[in-house]
Structures are given as structure tokens and as C-alpha cells.
Amino acid sequence: xxxxxxxxxxxxxxxxxxxxxxxxxxxxxxxxxxxxxxxxxxxxxxxxxxxxxxxxxxxxxxxxxxxxxxxxxxxxxxxxxxxxxxxxxxxxxxxxxxxxxxxxxxxxxxxxxxx
Amino acid sequence: xxxxxxxxxxxxxxxxxxxxxxxxxxxxxxxxxxxxxxxxxxxxxxxxxxxxxxxxxxxxxxxxxxxxxxxxxxxxxxxxxxxxxxxxxxxxxxxxxxxxxxxxxxxxxxxxxxx
Numbered sequence: 001x002x003x004x005x006x007x008x009x010x011x012x013x014x015x016x017x018x019x020x021x022x023x024x025x026x027x028x029x030x031x032x033x034x035x036x037x038x039x040x041x042x043x044x045x046x047x048x049x050x051x052x053x054x055x056x057x058x059x060x061x062x063x064x065x066x067x068x069x070x071x072x073x074x075x076x077x078x079x080x081x082x083x084x085x086x087x088x089x090x091x092x093x094x095x096x097x098x099x100x101x102x103x104x105x106x107x108x109x110x111x112x113x114x115x
Numbered sequence: 116x117x118x119x120x121x122x123x124x125x126x127x128x129x130x131x132x133x134x135x136x137x138x139x140x141x142x143x144x145x146x147x148x149x150x151x152x153x154x155x156x157x158x159x160x161x162x163x164x165x166x167x168x169x170x171x172x173x174x175x176x177x178x179x180x181x182x183x184x185x186x187x188x189x190x191x192x193x194x195x196x197x198x199x200x201x202x203x204x205x206x207x208x209x210x211x212x213x214x215x216x217x218x219x220x221x222x223x224x225x226x227x228x229x230x
Contacts, residue, residue, distance in 0.1 A: 004157070035220075042203065042222035043158075058217065090157055102207050102218060103148065106157030 001026050004107035006091050012113045013081040021076040021110050023091030031094040032074040033058070033104070034066065036087040043090065049074055081114045088112070119147075119204040119221030127227040134191040136224040138204030139184075145207040147180060147187050148218065152201045161189075161202075194228045201225045 007022045025032065033048035035058075045058030049068040063085060065077040074093075078085060088111050092104040122137045138147070146165045150158040164171045164180045164187065171178045177190040191198055205218040 033217075040222060043220040045217060045219075048217065092158075102146070103160045103163060104158075104218060106159070108157050109155075 003027065004091055004093050004105050006089075006107035006110050008110060009108070010111045010113075012115065013078070014115055015081060015083060017081050019078050019081065021078075021089055021091075021112075023074045023076065023107060024072050025074075025091075025093040025105070026072065027093060027095070027105065028071060029093035029095050029105070030071070032068065033092050033094075034064070034074070034076045035090045035092065036060065036085075037090060037109075038087050046076065046089075078112075081112075083114045086112060086114045119206050119219060121202070121204055121221045121224040123224060124222070125225045125227070127229065128194055130194060130196055130228055130230050132194055134194050134198070134226055134228070136189045136202050136226070138187045138189070138221055140187075140204075140206045140221075141185065142206075142208045144182075147178075147207070148205045149176075149178060149187075149189050150203045150205060150220075152203065152223070154200070158203065191226075194226075196228050196230045199226060199228045 004025045030051050034046040035043040037043050044060045046064050047066040049055045052068050052071050055066050088109050090109050091107040094104045119138050119140045128134050148163045149161045152158045162173045162178050164178050175192045180187045201223040203220050203223045205220045
């Protein structure tokens with residue numbers, strides 16, 4: 001299994017541009033989520049999904065859209081990039097949402113720079 | 116807002132020494148997890164301790180949980196250079212209920228193990 005994969009690894013955008021960060025998992029996990037990691041801030045939840053067709057907002061959803069058309073894929077869209085969205089983005093997945101453990105598996109991250 | 120807060124923010128020790136990191140949180144929890152992040156990589160799950168457990172071991176890792184003080188500690192014994200990484204605690208708050216799937220991460224402790 002490849003686990004959780006993310007593309008691209010690194011991206012530079014100009015202010016106002018849009019782009020999609022890709023995330024895929026091959027573990028048949030129901031739950032997927034997107035976090036951003038900023039220096040001194042830890043990880044903050046952007047959006048999450050508990051299954052195909054179901055998404056919800058996390059702590060910092062503004063400026064981002066998500067969709068979940070399949071179990072495997074959970075893309076994150078930046079509608080109009082801003083310098084404040086410069087960050088490292090991590091996708092994570094979890095097997096059974098009602099599992100008592102809630103252990104999450106993380107992708108390698110996408111480093112985004114918005115100029 | 117951040118639920119878990121790690122202490123210290125940074126820790127530097129000699130190889131072979133023990134490393135202790137602490138995590139404090141604010142609300143009642145179902146469980147608490149520790150994750151490790153090597154530089155430039157995604158987070159990797161280390162260990163989970165449930166709210167009704169006081170201590171748990173996994174190899175060189177020892178985790179304690181004091182729910183009355185809302186705190187946890189992670190002890191790494193006989194540290195190695197390969198243990199150099201950032202360590203995060205993540206809490207699963209009880210207020211989230213059975214239908215929620217969110218973990219809340221702290222800001223992390225950066226551990227440096229000097230050979």
C-alpha cells in the first residue's frame with residue numbers, strides 16, 4: 001500500500017491564482033482531512049470528510065473548498081490564493097470514524113508559497 | 116483553538132539520555148495520542164492512551180496520563196540521534212461526541228538528540 005499520497009510536493013503561486021492540492025489514500029479509509037501547519041501554530045484542521053459525498057468545515061476553512069466524490073480522493077482547492085495561505089498542508093486519513101482510537105495516517109505534505 | 120500544549124517547546128539532550136515532554140489540555144478527553152514528525156515529513160502515530168489508563172509503554176516510549184491535572188507526559192528512554200524530531204500530542208475531546216472525528220493537535224516539542 002502507498003498509504004496517503006499528496007501532490008505536488010511544492011508549489012509557488014501568485015496572489016489571486018487558484019490551484020488544487022491532491023490527496024489520495026489506498027487504505028479504504030472513510031475519514032479524510034486537511035490540516036495546515038504554520039510555525040508556532042501546530043496543526044489546524046481546514047476541512048474533513050467522513051465519507052464520499054460528505055464534507056464539513058474545520059477550524060480554519062475560509063479560502064478553501066473540498067469535495068469527496070470517491071472514497072480514495074479528497075482534493076483541497078484554493079479559490080484565490082493569498083500570502084496568508086503560505087503554509088505546509090497535510091492530508092490525513094483514518095479507518096473507521098467511530099473507531100475508539102482515531103489514529104490518523106498522514107501524507108508527506110505539500111509546501112505552498114504564495115507571493 | 117489549540118486543545119493541547121506541549122512543554123518544553125524545544126529540548127536538546129545527549130544521545131543515551133532520557134527525554135521527557137509534557138502536554139497539557141483544557142477539556143475532558145476520550146483519549147490522548149502522541150505523534151512524531153521528522154523534518155519535512157508527515158506525522159507518524161506513536162502511541163495512544165485512553166482516558167481510563169494511567170500509563171502505557173511501547174518499546175522505549177512511556178506515556179502517562181493524569182486526567183485530574185489534564186496533563187500527559189511522553190518519556191523516551193535511551194535516546195538516539197534518530198529520535199530527533201518534533202513530537203505532538205493530540206486530544207480527542209469528549210464534547211465532540213460519537214459522531215465527531217476530529218483530533219486537536221498541540222504546537223509540538225522539538226527534540227534534538229546530539230550524538
